[in-house]
Amino acid sequence: MTQFRIDDQTIETIRKNADIVSIVGTYIPLTKKGKNHVALCPFHDDHNPSMSINSSKQIFKCFVCGAGGNVFNFVQNFEKISFLNAVSKVASLSNQNFDYVERKKEIDPSKIEGYKILNETQSFFKYQLFSVDGQHALDYARQRGLSDELIQTFDIGFAPSQSALTHFLQAKQFSQYKAKEVNVINDYEGRFYDVFENRLTFAIANDEGQVVGFSARALDSSATSKYINTNTNDYYVKSDLVYNFHRAKEHARKAGSIIVVEGVMDVISFAKAKIYNVVATLGTALTSTQIEKIKRLSYNVVLAYDQDEAGQGANYRALAMLYKAKANVSVLQYPIEGDPDDVISKQGVTALNECVAEPYHGIEFAFKYGASLYNLGVYQQKKSYMLAMIDLIRLLPDSLDRQHFASLLSKLIDIDVSEIVKTIDNKPTSKVITSVKQHPFVIPSYEMEILTQIMLSKEAAYYFRDQCGFLNEPLANQLALKLLSYYREHDALEVADMLSRMNDDESQRFFLWVLDWPLFPKSYNIISLDEAIIRVKIKMLDDKIKQLKQKSVLTQNTSEKTIILNEMIQTQQEKDRLNGK
Numbered sequence: 156m157t158q159f160r161i162d163d164q165t166i167e168t169i170r171k172n173a174d175i176v177s178i179v180g181t182y183i184p185l186t187k188k189g190k191n192h193v194a195l196c197p198f199h200d201d202h203n204p205s206m207s208i209n210s211s212k213q214i215f216k217c218f219v220c221g222a223g224g225n226v227f228n229f230v231q232n233f234e235k236i237s238f239l240n241a242v243s244k245v246a247s248l249s250n251q252n253f254d255y256v257e258r259k260k261e262i263d264p265s266k267i268e269g270y271k272i273l274n275e276t277q278s279f280f281k282y283q284l285f286s287v288d289g290q291h292a293l294d295y296a297r298q299r300g301l302s303d304e305l306i307q308t309f310d311i312g313f314a315p316s317q318s319a320l321t322h323f324l325q326a327k328q329f330s331q332y333k334a335k336e337v338n339v340i341n342d343y344e345g346r347f348y349d350v351f352e353n354r355l356t357f358a359i360a361n362d363e364g365q366v367v368g369f370s371a372r373a374l375d376s377s378a379t380s381k382y383i384n385t386n387t388n389d390y391y392v393k394s395d396l397v398y399n400f401h402r403a404k405e406h407a408r409k410a411g412s413i414i415v416v417e418g419v420m421d422v423i424s425f426a427k428a429k430i431y432n433v434v435a436t437l438g439t440a441l442t443s444t445q446i447e448k449i450k451r452l453s454y455n456v457v458l459a460y461d462q463d464e465a466g467q468g469a470n471y472r473a474l475a476m477l478y479k480a481k482a483n484v485s486v487l488q489y490p491i492e493g494d495p496d497d498v499i500s501k502q503g504v505t506a507l508n509e510c511v512a513e514p515y516h517g518i519e520f521a522f523k524y525g526a527s528l529y530n531l532g533v534y535q536q537k538k539s540y541m542l543a544m545i546d547l548i549r550l551l552p553d554s555l556d557r558q559h560f561a562s563l564l565s566k567l568i569d570i571d572v573s574e575i576v577k578t579i580d581n582k583p584t585s586k587v588i589t590s591v592k593q594h595p596f597v598i599p600s601y602e603m604e605i606l607t608q609i610m611l612s613k614e615a616a617y618y619f620r621d622q623c624g625f626l627n628e629p630l631a632n633q634l635a636l637k638l639l640s641y642y643r644e645h646d647a648l649e650v651a652d653m654l655s656r657m658n659d660d661e662s663q664r665f666f667l668w669v670l671d672w673p674l675f676p677k678s679y680n681i682i683s684l685d686e687a688i689i690r691v692k693i694k695m696l697d698d699k700i701k702q703l704k705q706k707s708v709l710t711q712n713t714s715e716k717t718i719i720l721n722e723m724i725q726t727q728q729e730k731d732r733l734n735g736k
Contacts, residue, residue: 161239161242163644163655163656165289166227166242166652166655167649167652167655169242169245169246169249169251169253170213170226170227170245170651170652170655171652172248172249172251173226173245173246173248173249173251174210174213175208175209175210175213175214175225175226175229175651176192176208176210176319176464177248177249178191178226178229178230178245178248178249179194179208179215179226179229179628180192181248181408181411181453182197182229182230182233182451182454183195183197183454183481184454184483184552186204188207190210190211191204191207191208191210191211192207192208192210192306193207193208194208195481195552195711195733196217196219196220197233197450197481198220198222198224198232199217199220199258201217201219201220201481203219204236204552205217205218205219206222207456207698208219209620210649212650212656212670213225213226213650214650214665214667214670215229216230216284216650216671217638221498221664223663223664223667223717224654224663224667225650225651225654226245226651227241227242227245227578227654227655228241228654228663230244230245230248232450232452236581248408258510264378266389266390268329268330268333269333269336269337269389269390270292270366270390271329272324272329272333272334272337272364273337273339273366273368273390274325274341274365274366275324275327275329276320276324276339276366276369277310277312277358277366277369279312279320279323280313280314280320280351280356280358280369281310281311281312282312283312283313283314283315283319283493284306284313284355285313286313288313288315288651289313289315291374292313292355292374293313295355295374296311296355297396297427297649299496300389300427300496300499300500301423305423305427307468308402308426309357309358309419309422309423309426310357310358310360310366310476311355311356311357312350312355312356312358313354313355313356313446314351314352314353314354314356314371315352315353316349316352316353317352318340318348318349318352319342319349320339320349320351320718321334321340321347321348321349324339324340326608331347334347335347336388336389336390337368337385337388337390337391338350338385338386338391339351339369339385339537345363349384350373350385351369351383351474353373353374354371354372354373354374354378354383355371355372355374355518356369356370356371357369357370357371357419357420357435358371359384359385359391359396359398360398360400360401360648361396361400361401361417361529362397362400362448364401364402366717367385367390367391367396367712368384368385368391369384369385369392370382370383370384370385370418370419370437370612371383371384372420382418384433384437391436393437394440394442394444394445395442395444395445396429396437396445397434397435397436397445397448397449398418398419398422398434398435398436398437399422399433399434399435400434400448400452402431403431403433403434403452403722404434404452406431406432406454407432407453408431408452408453409432410453410457410477411453411455412431412432412453412456412457413432413433413434413449413453413455413457413472414430414432414434414457414459414487414511415433415435415436415441415449415456415458415459415460416433416434416435416436416459416460416495417435417436417437417438417439417456417460417461417466417469417494418435418437419437419440419494420451420494421433421435421459421461421494421495421496422435424432424494424495424496424498424507425507427499427504428495428504428507428508429500429545430507430508430511432452432453433459434449434452439460439465439466439468439472440469441469441472441473441476441477443476443480444479444610446476446480446482447480447483450481450482452478454482454483455482455483455485456482456483456484456485456488457480457482457484457485457486457487457511457514458470458474458477458485458487458517459486459487459495460473461489461493461494462488462491462492462494463492464490466494467524469620470486470520470524470525471521471525474486474517474521474547475546475547475550477517478517478547478550478551479550481552484517485514485515485516485517485520485546486514486515486516486517486519486520487510487513487514487515488510488515488520489507489509490502490506490511493503495507498510517547517558518544518547518548518551518560519727521544521547522544522560522563522564522567525543525544526540526567528540530570537568540568541568541570541575541578541589542563542578543577544560544564545564545575545579548560548561548564548579556566557579558576561575561576561579579697582712583610594603594669596665597667598628598630598631599627599628599690599694600674601686601687601690602626602627602628602687602691603631603672603674603675604637604676604683604684604687605619605626605631605635605684605688605691606631606634606638606669607669607672607674607675607676608676608679608683608684608687609638609639609682610638610648610669610670610681611633611648611676611678612679613642613645613646613647614679615679615681615684616638616639616642617642618681618682618684619635619639619688620639622685622688623688623691623732625691627690627691627694627695627698630661630662630665633662633664634669637653637656637657637662638653640655641656650670653666654666654667678735689733692733693734696726696729696730696733699726699729699731700723700726700730703719703722703723703726704723707719707720
């Protein structure tokens with residue numbers, strides 16, 4: 156396989172033209188603190204802002220879990236993509252032209268035929284919708300306001316009757332058992348038949364845009380189920396899927412938020428109103444896997460489930476899950492009971508756009524909906540309501556938000572605000588985080604002195620190269636050599652650029668760890684550097700003397716032992732010279 160490589164100069168140019176604060180700020184909320192910005196770290200269970208983004212050095216660092224690096228490292232780890240794809244993403248987010256096609260994930264060889272069947276099925280359904288046999292389905296689609304553009308965009312099709320798909324796949328010489336595995340056909344008493352018949356079909360794709368299943372709406376009012384969906388299989392796991400993820404990515408970036416709805420038709424209804432930053436959870440049971448994917452689109456999440464009891468309950472249940480996942484949550488409230496399509500058909504697209512423009516804060520919605528669940532005229536229920544709302548307020552990362560909603564809750568239930576604040580602040584003791592702590596590096600202070608001096612000055616780097624050129628600790632020596640290599644092309648060190656040239660996580664963590672050394676010098680000092688180099692040489696000579704002693708003990712030959720002893724004497728004399736003896 157041909158390996159695509161980006162040259163260092165291109166990487167450096169993209170990084171220099173991309174501000175890490177702006178890029179990171181599209182993924183997580185940032186707060187200005189002095190010269191830097193701080194945020195809740197997305198790479199561990201953070202409750203107090205422990206991540207710092209340094210705009211002058213163009214790096215980020217978490218002081219709890221140790222995560223750190225430049226803008227490429229952040230995007231790579233946040234989106235869980237390759238380094239090359241991260242470079243491409245940064246270029247896109249900073250409006251830089253960069254000719255690179257993102258690599259798709261390698262497909263499991265055992266699933267290749269299954270994906271081919273799903274793709275062929277999608278093409279078959281789309282063709283059938285515009286065929287003579289599909290005319291009634293096309294008429295129905297257009298009655299529902301589905302334009303040809305929407306039909307093409309959302310891969311809408313028609314599944315004809317009489318096992319037409321089964322015969323089509325058989326003619327294509329696909330395995331019927333593999334087609335059954337992906338749940339587009341099934342069998343009964345040895346006879347294969349189509350799963351979806353006489354239905355309008357909607358292709359369901361994974362994050363990369365690969366079709367993995369279908370949702371299908373009945374065209375016959377006598378059908379037992381209005382919608383049927385692909386059953387869970389190795390290709391289609393509904394609880395892991397976020398419908399429209401691949402289409403909504405860039406729209407969410409531009410809009411600065413992602414709207415979450417229940418089903419396929421809800422997404423398409425928003426598209427009718429030219430609102431494209433919308434995904435669906437294919438049901439109201441939001442899962443932790445889906446939340447992680449949704450957060451990759453935007454930390455500003457707008458819940459927009461239906462305006463009925465089930466939908467409002469789903470909004471309420473999702474709030475705590477999203478707040479715990481460090482999302483910023485708001486909730487759409489439709490002007491009439493029903494779904495977004497009902498809003499459009501009865502009040503027009505303007506009404507839907509107005510809802511999107513003025514969502515409720517998540518806690519505002521919780522206060523309103525929660526009040527319908529409790530009888531606030533009864534003290535015990537009022538107390539339960541208060542505690543439920545406090546549990547949500549406590550999850551807000553912003554102290555001003557917590558203060559505001561504590562005051563509002565006080566007025567709603569007529570309880571002194573100080574008591575509410577006291578309860579909010581009475582947080583349960585959190586477990587000590589142990590799994591995310593990084594093993595500390597143990598490096599002699601004189602080698603740290605050399606590394607930091609090299610980072611400060613090209614002159615120091617070349618002096619070190621000429622006087623010594625090596626360090627005893629492997630990680631330190633590796634970093635020193637990389638810095639020397641860097642100075643062959645640059646006059647001064649740029650931290651973020653240097654990080655791009657490190658291919659493994661340990662090297663990056665070590666580099667960032669050295670940068671945070673409490674004794675990091677303010678300027679290049681040749682006297683300090685020279686003293687540190689002498690100590691490196693002495694350590695090397697000590698190691699050599701130990702090796703010679705061991706070798707002498709193991710050697711029985713008298714002449715060889717004499718040679719070793721003479722070398723030991725010379726090494727000791729060199730050590731004494733360096734020590735000034």
